Amino acid sequence: MADTGDASEVVAVETASTTTTETVVEEPVVVEQPADEAPATDAETVGEVPVEQAAAPAADETPDVPSEQAEPSAEAPATETTLDAAGQAEPAPRLAALGATTDGQETGYSYEDYGVGLTVHGIVGDPWDDGYVVAGTELYAEARADWYPEGTTFSYLWLVDGIPVQSGQYFTPSAGDVDRFVEVEVEPHFVDENSGGGGFAPVGQIRLADDPDQGGGDTPPVVSPDQGWTHAGMIITGTTGPSGTAEVGKPITVIPDSSWAPGTTFKTWWSVNSNSVGDPFVPSYTPTAQDVHGVINVYVERFVDGIFQGGPYYLTVATDVVDPDALPALPQGTVSVSGRVDSLPTSGTALTASTTGWPVGTTFTHRWEVQGDVRGEGGTFTPAAADLGRYLTLVTTASLEGYESAEDRQHLGVITATPTVTVAAKTVMVREDAKISVKVFGPDGGPTPNGTLGLTLTARDGGAVRTVESVSLVEGAATFRVPGLAAGVWDIKATYQPKQVIWAFGASASFVPKEGGPYLAAEGRGSVSVEKVAPVLTTPASISTFVATRAVLQASVAVSGATLPGAWTLRAADGSVLASGPVGGDGKINGTIPVLSPGTHRLVLEVAAGKETAAASRAFDVVVAGEPAQLGGTPTAVLDSPKSATSVGQEMELVAEGFEPGEVVAFYLHSDPVFLGTAVADANGVARLMAFIPADVPVGSHTVMATGGTSGRWAALPVTLAVPSDTAVPVAAPVAVSPAAVPAGDELAVTGSQSGLLFAGSWLMLLVGGGLVLVARKVRALR
Secondary structure, three states, X not given: OOOOOOOOOOEEOEOOOOEOOOOOOOOOOOOOOOOOOOOOOOOOOOOOOOHHHOOOOOOOOOOOOOOOOOOOOOXXXXXXXXXOOOOOEOOOOOOHHHOOOOOOOOOOEEOHHHOOOEEEEOOEEEOOEEEEEEXXXXXXXXXXXXXXXXXXXXXXXXXXXXXXXXXXXXXXXXHHHOOOEEEEEEEEEOOOOOOOOOEEEEEEEEEOOOOOOOOOOOOOOOOOOOOOEEEOOEEEEOOOOOOOEEEOOOOEEEEXXXXXXXXXXXXXXXXEOOEEEOOOOOOEEOOOHHHOOOOEEEEEEEEEOOEEEEEEEEEEEEOEEEOOOOOOEOOOOEEEEEOOEOOEOEOOOOEEEEEEOOOOOOEEEEEEEEOOEEEEEOOEEOOOHHHOOOEEEEEEEEEOOOOEOEEEEEEEEEOEEOOEEEEEEOOEEOOOOXXXXXXXXXXXXXXXOOEEEEEEEEEOOOOOEEEEEEEEOEOOEEEEEEOOOOOEXXXXXXXXXXXXXXXXXXXXXXXXXXXXXXXXXXXXXXXXXXXXXXXXXXXXXXXXXXXXXXXXEEEEEEOOOOOOXXXXXXXXXXXXXXXXXXXXXXXXXXXXXXXOOOEEEEEEEEEOOOOOEOOEEEEEEEEEOOOOOOOOOOOOOEEEOOXXXXXXXXXXXXXXXXXXXXXXXXXEEEOOOEEEEEEEOOOOOOEEEEEOOOOOOOOEEEEEEEEEOOOOOEEEEEEEEEOOOOOOOOOOOOOOOOOOOOOOOOOOOEOOOOOOOOOOOOOEEEEEEOOEEEEOOOOOOOO
């Protein structure tokens, strides 16, 4: 496709809410004027330029017809083609003159292969390969009848360099549009459905004659500013063309040519570098020194009999403004700025301007502009929080005597800041969701950050890592709930990612954010503690048991929301382990307390810490008192006569047989029970005790009882305690009984009662057992 030319054509411009992208225009009326009749020159109200003011175009020119700038006439061809009952297009009125058939397939160019049901007549060559059209030659567009349902009608719109210029099936390009490109759009209108299914078709470049070598060049010819030049039905004076120049102090005027219908008026606005200049609704503008090197556009709205018809459209009337009296341009160096973070200015961080490569003697002034507003002057500037999210520009003016001052603009970017990210989390128990609150905020006076937050949690003791999916900030904050964290301390890293900023270039030559925020990515850190669940131990307040008897331990442990501990341990007051075992699946703790000495013992039940539970302990008392329970009413064991008898404070060995190996046997002296001690039965069931007779035991008849703490077996041995004497006291009717034999060297550890005071003198103890009375006079000192 040929070059579409420069930007001087009439184009749609953006308004406050919409952008005009297309307007279907009726076919223009060619207003003929008698050769001897000059156009009227009387001016109407300011801003409305009537057709009568337009100067006639040159004799060899054909006026351009802009989009929406022509009125239909009664002779204009129909803008629609209707299919007949057979589904064929009705013959167009001018088709025969073009030498085409009714279906357009013999002489026209078909766009069927390109998905458009359209044929165009009057094209020279292939429009996809250097095809062209001839100025002054009428073109005819014809929809393909066999592509659409019966009764379908069509609308046609002709465009020159993308600008709508005429509707209808016919269009004749003018000499004023040489080197511009013609397109045609067809839109079908179905009987029972909405329109659709049409398309654009390239037609070709406009040339002066039916000769591929002829043409007007890439740009319109440059003419004298005084003579003026014509485009899109407008005559522009004061510039050398749409790509030409204007001069300071020389007025530029735009007036309609004679192609417009009577009653057509126009309103105009002027701009330089997209900034409004001059008075509104005035069809002329005189450039000033401030416009030097600027681009001048004029915006046009069209009215017919005071009724709005279209626009605004703009014409580029000059791409440069020169000042003939200006000094020579100053050779330019460079201006650079230091202090940016990640190539962006940051709130609170000083920026410094520096210059290099300028002629010696050049002086500089610096102006720091935020969104077009001056915020500071001089070589340094520190953006404030109130300017966050706004675009910063450094304008440097360089001056040197004998030269025109030069201006350098450094677009430094959006003023940003690194926000603060705070992380807060409360201690939770195992299996509870960890609630983590994160806030992101900028400096005081700055906007609320938006974007996303992500979390990474790392176990401090084991290195396990948990990554949490990012969420969007709401009013600068986000809350996470993280389940299933193991017990311990987890370090938290919160990562803030700002929302991507989309920028648009504003009318004041500065960028403005359309969405997103001014903040950079940032991180915040914190921690959360996940504590183990404390088990609850339940034990009896105290346990009572008999002497030489093992006690039964029945306790339990409970845990809420966690796994039960696996084992328990029972300890004495000194920390020694008395018993241990597993915890049942129901939390029950069942065990046996070993034989303890008579009295009250403080024991401690413990469970060790697990993955989800903390260590726990509970103390309770075990009271050991009283003889073991005896099995049956008659003795089931044998208590032998002692080998020797001594006075108070002397040893006396008691031997009991017939007990279970390993069980503890308790020895008592009756009638009022006096505890003599305990002994452990050996492998043969024999228990030996070296006993001591307490000093407070009364003389007379007594019985020594030996009872097994486990089996309940028992034996009894009658004894008589007499007053001690230096000589033997005979006892009537003695009966000799052999004492039970004690194997040599067979000794067991024994305990005996040591209560009571030791008499200075000695007792005579008469032991009666098995019909034998033994009298012991010899004493052995206690060592």
